[in-house]
Amino acid sequence: MMTDYAATNPTACEYETFFQLSSEIMVMLDLDLRVIKSNLAFQRLTGFGAEQACSLPDFLHPDDRATSRRRWHEAAQEERFTIDERLLTASGAIAQIRWQAALSPDGSRLYATGSLIPSFDAFTNNQWHRSSLDQALDCFGIYSAVRDDSQRIVDFRIEYVNQSAATLTGVPQHAQIGRQLSEIYPLTSERMLNTYRQVIETGNVVLIEGLPYADERMTGVLDLLHFKFGDGFAISWRNVASQKAAEAKLADSNKKFSCAFHNAPTINFIMDVKSGIILEANHNFQEITQYPADTMIGQPISELGLWEDMSEFRRATAQILEYGPTHNYPITFLRAGTEPRVGLLVGEYITTDGSDHILFIMNDITDLRDAENRLTQMDKYQMLGSMAASIAHEVRNPMTTVKGFIQLFRQQKDLEAYHSRLTLISSELERASSIITEYLSLASNKVTEKARHRLDDLIRYMLPLLEADAIEHNIALNLVLEEVPPLLMNENEIRQLLLNLFRNAVEAMQGGGELSILTYVEQGGPVLEVRDQGTGIDQKVLGSIFTPFFTTKAHGTGLGLAVCRSIAERHGATIRAHARPDGTSFKVMFGTGVWDLRLSPATS
Structure with a gap:
């Protein structure tokens, strides 16, 4: 009857062609699950003849046949529903299939399309898959759901574990595969069992990081990745206890470095080698150079006007990259862009996050240099003051005598021709006296009233x-x-x-x-x-x-x-x-x- 309808209706003919050529498995069933019509994909998979009379349970795994009709009838209470079943293929293998089904408008028929989902048997029987996973460093396992008569998941069957999982847990592969999870790992928490059920029922991928684990076989911190596999799930995991300990040690080391870097009394900054951009600077950099952080971080150091001679800083950088760490490299930097100050630069090449950087530490020795110069000056002043004090009396007395005679000579009329020369002599004596007075002023231990x-x-x-x-x-x-x-x-x-x-x-x-x-x-x-x-x-x-x-x-x-x-x-x-x-x-x-x-x- 359907053939006659398709022959006289072009649209129906097109639907028939689509139905037969689709790669999806398609069947039309009555309410007793008898096959009314099937497409070529179903026939090739099961070996079913187009004219053969049969029901869907005839092609199911023996363990699924008894409950098939009940599960279909319960699911058919919904307008659209999904059912997972195991089909026996024409070759005798088992194929896991997921049916998407719906009732016909008059409620007398079921329309279903099926798609194959990964099969435990197909995986475990594949020697290449097993060999590859056995050599993997991460642990890996596949578990199928164990269901009761009401299709509720009550346990999980271990279908496969790789060699790394066996080594980590201390249970050989042959002692695990085929056994139920509750037998091998009776201490599995209810939280993890619920996670397994969630993955199977929703198909969501679930990642759990840093899970502490301890039983009589192993202790550690686990990272676990779960994903649906057939009527079960697959899991990949690793023990990251050593990694977490290393990360904690690194975090502690970074904290100590950051504390030392930011609180040191020196001028500290990190520069990217390629771009010359300042990536980080401590508080003393801002305090001493008087460059605000918001105008400094993320800026090329060449644009800050920090150095009196930028070429000198480039030479220091080149020396670090070519010869390694440099110590006490003298360089002049500018405070607030104008005041020159003297620094001793220490630089070392470092690599962080795959990028090339230089850590610079600069000690501002301007005040120290000034203090040294002042001490030198004070020594000179002390010497000059002592000399001036000791000779002032001896020099000034004869100078006073000479000055007195000059004044007398200037008053004599017969010496008027020498008046200009006598005036010059007198001014030079005044100048000599002034120099002695200045000598005395240099004495650092000079007592003055204030x-x-x-x-x-x-x-x-x-x-x-x-x-x-x-x-x-x-x-x-x-x-x-x-x-x-x-x-x-x-x-x-x-x-x-x-x-x-x-x-x-x-x-x-x-x-x-x-x-x-x-x-x-x-x-x-x-x-x-x-x-x-x-x-x-x-x-x-x-x-x-x-x-x-x-x-x-x-x-x-x-x-x-x-x-x-x-x-x-x-x-x-x-x-x-x-x-x-x-x-x-x-x-x-x-x-x-x-x-x-x-x-x-x-x-x-």
Whole structure:
């Protein structure tokens, strides 16, 4: 009848062709599971003839035949349903098949399509599969569901375990295969049994990591991967206890390194070799260089303006890559992009996450160098002070006598022709006396009386003298005097310091310009700054200008700035010169320890 309908209906004919040629197994059943029609895929698999009268249970595994009709009838209460069964093939093998079925609209027939799913027998009988898995390092096993009459899973049959699983559990393969899980592993937790059931019923892949396990055969930490296999599941697992211990040790090591890296008093940073980008930097990097973290991390180091000479840093990097770790490589870096400071660089090549990096550790030795230089200067000042004190009396007495006779000669009319020469001799004697006075000022152990004064008040008191000198040299004097805390100072010495710096600035400004004197508070302490618009100081000699007898002037003594430094140090202050684009700046920075509001006021 169906053939006649298909012959007279083109659409039905097309459906018949599709039905027969489909690779899916297709059958039409009555409610007693008798085969009404089947396609070629079903016939080839089972050896069933198209005209042969039979029922579906005839092709089922003997263990499934008794319950087949009941399971189909129960499932058919739903409009669409799924049933897994084992079919006997024409070759006598067993094929696991999953039926997707539905009732006909009138409820008199069942339409079913089936697809083959992996078979335990097909796997375990495949020698190549077994041999490959037996050589695998990871443990592997296949387990089939053991069901009761109501199709509820009550246990699992061990279909296969590889050699690694047998070795890890201590149970040989032949002692496991074919046995039920509850016999071999009676301590399996209910949690794991539920996981196995979930995998079989839902078909979901389940990964469990870091599962602690212990029984009489083995202890460890397991990573397990479960997936559905036929009417059961397959599982791949490994004991990661050693790996977890190594990871914990590595994490502890990384924590210690991070603590040392970020809390060290040195300047620490990690740079990517290929891009030159700063990957990480410690707090001291930001604190000392004054580069904020958000503008530093992830930026190429060449764009930060960190180094006074970028080529010097590139040479240090090349040396590390070619010859290995470098130690105490001297290099000049810039604080806040302007202030040069001296560092000793240590660098070592490291590899992290497959990338090439360099770990840099830099020690800022600027203050140490300054301290060493100050000690050297103090030794010189001590020597000069001692020399000056011992010879001052012996030299000044004859000089006073000579000066007195010069004054007498200048008053005699018969010596008027020599008046200009006598005046020159007198001025040179004054100059010699001034040099002796400066020698005495270099003595670091010089005892001076100190009282409380304000820097800004002292400068205002000296203003008429300073203005007169500035006007004479066509210089505009600019005062920017913020109120600063009182200082414990020797007024005469601080006035001498200011005059020396002022006159140095005036001498540097031969073409006129603006000379600024400033007072302000920086890092908690008062600061005196003198800025000029002169010719500037060569960077090469900037570090030597405070050395006694060092001078760049044709007729200078080389004592003026040395005296300034000696006075500053006697007052617990530091003095530094900074080259500016439009001249030079001298800053005298008084520490917080040299001023105290509780000190008694200066006496009149």
